[in-house]
Amino acid sequence: MISISFVLLFLVVWQIAPTVGWINPIYVPTPTAIFSEMVRPSFSGVLINDAAISMTRIFLGLGLAVIVALPMGFLLGGWFRSVETAVNPLIYVFSVANPFTLLPVFMTLLGVGELSKVAVIFLGLSISYPFQHHFRGQSVDPDLIKMGRATGLSRLQISPKCSYLEQCLRCSPDCG
Secondary structure: OOOHHHHHHHHHHHHHHHHHOOOOOOOOOOHHHHHHHHHHHHHHOHHHHHHHHHHHHHHHHHHHHHHHHHHHHHHOOOOOHHHHHHHHHHHHHHHHOOHHHHHHHHHHHHOOOHHHHHHHHHHHHHHHHHHHHHHHHHOOOHHHHHHHHHOOOOHHHHHHHHHHHHHHHHHOOOOO
């Protein structure tokens, strides 16, 4: 295990080496220079502005993914075989690709602005949501589905309600 004295010694040598001229400070800046540049944006307000822009992108991508992918996941939950058969190959193809590797494609098609960044977040999330609900819908206990049918739920109501009930039963130690 690395002791604190070794870490402090390393930081002292790192501070001294560029200062004395053993190492070019352009390539290896001192720890104090790194810390001051790290703290500067938080006091100037730049960090808060950049964080707000990033959070806006994240929430837009998340909102679009929830609006599109959640219903798609319920459709793929085993209730509509024709939809599942038509959409599954496309989802499997996109699930293999990392959404960030498609960023140059999105930038070419959608431009360098916010739309391409939101599209990458949307794609990354919209691929995972249908898979989660697709497999969750296939793993729901058949007795819960029978209970849903017995209580008069329609096909569109059974999938989300039974999936939700299944997750509640799995998470609660008192049930089961």
